[in-house]
Ligand SMILES: C[S@@+](CC[C@H](N)C(=O)[O-])C[C@H]1O[C@@H](n2cnc3c(N)ncnc32)[C@H](O)[C@@H]1O
């Protein structure tokens with residue numbers, strides 16, 4: 641058991657490995673801890689860790705952006721022990737490239753802290769990956785995966801498709817306008 645100056649302690653979790661448990665009441669909105677570690681690129685993270693070789697997926701990586709990942713195995717603090725829940729009492733927020741864990745609601749002493757990892761899906765997850773990323777949070781709201789809900793992935797795909805279609809329409813309008821002007825006509829008003 642460790643005491644870190646933060647409002648939680650680290651001990652065995654019924655969910656997975658070690659977890660973080662509140663040692664005092666934590667108020668909704670309270671900033672609990674920063675997720676620290678070495679800041680590396682995705683390429684470096686891929687070189688360091690071979691997810692395919694793991695039967696059970698385990699990581700201390702936190703994706704900050706398309707460029708940066710935090711590797712909490714190096715220079716990391718106890719934030720790396722906060723597990724995932726599909727019905728979380730905490731959330732992670734990225735503020736100017738730094739990651740903080742906040743309380744989503746009031747938390748009682750002894751409660752395990754957890755936030756929704758919602759790992760981004762690529763859409764072509766294999767059965768093996770679905771198994772590797774299965775969720776053991778045990779809440780009634782459990783979606784069975786520590787990856788983001790499929791609906792979130794599908795909504796993102798639809799939003800991207802809409803954005804692409806809008807950009808294409810705009811390009812076509814600009815082309816039509818330029819085409820008519822270049823033939824000496826004015827665009828319709
Ligand atoms: C940042 S660590 C959390 C601390 C971890 N329990 C430990 O002892 O190292 C993230 C890893 O914990 C495990 N984990 C966390 N939450 C989980 C959950 N709800 N279901 C299954 N595994 C979980 C997964 O192996 C995940 O890759």
Ligand SMILES: [Zn+2]
Pocket residue numbers: 725726727775776777778779781782783784785
């Ligand atoms: Zn779950």
